[in-house]
Amino acid sequence: MRLAFKETNDGFANEIFVNDTYIGSVIKDIWSGKWTINPDFNYYASTGLVKKIKYESAYKAGKAMAEMYNNVFNFFRENEDDTQEIDMRGIFKKRKP
Numbered sequence: 001m002r003l004a005f006k007e008t009n010d011g012f013a014n015e016i017f018v019n020d021t022y023i024g025s026v027i028k029d030i031w032s033g034k035w036t037i038n039p040d041f042n043y044y045a046s047t048g049l050v051k052k053i054k055y056e057s058a059y060k061a062g063k064a065m066a067e068m069y070n071n072v073f074n075f076f077r078e079n080e081d082d083t084q085e086i087d088m089r090g091i092f093k094k095r096k097p
Contacts, residue, residue, distance in 0.1 A: 003066050005058065016062045023069045026061040029054075035061040041069060 004017040012028045024039040034054035050068075055061035 001066065001070065003062060005062055014058045014062065016065055018066050018069055024065055026055075026058050026065065028058070037061050037065045037068075039065055039068065041072065 002019050004020070006015040006017065007013075008015055008025075012030070014026050016023050016026060023041055024037060026035045026037050028035050032054070034056065035058050036052075036054060037050060039050065053064075055064060
């Protein structure tokens with residue numbers, strides 16, 4: 001996994017790229033000096049909770065978001081191979097009263 005940062009907004013925001021794919025941005029709060037993440041992908045957890053977590057640096061926030069990104073897409077990749085054929089022939093037979 002290759003993680004890249006692109007500084008924007010005079011250093012108060014960074015765009016995060018994982019393997020040349022944009023996954024979101026991290027934004028610095030001017031008053032507290034802490035960083036929050038703003039993912040650009042659907043995360044299965046509450047997005048409100050994700051935005052409440054504060055990080056000490058843009059690097060730590062970016063790493064956390066990259067970890068979330070990998071967890072989300074690895075979850076779906078793992079379940080792709082977990083399919084089995086189900087015999088549905090008996091389900092739609094007429095039931096006798």
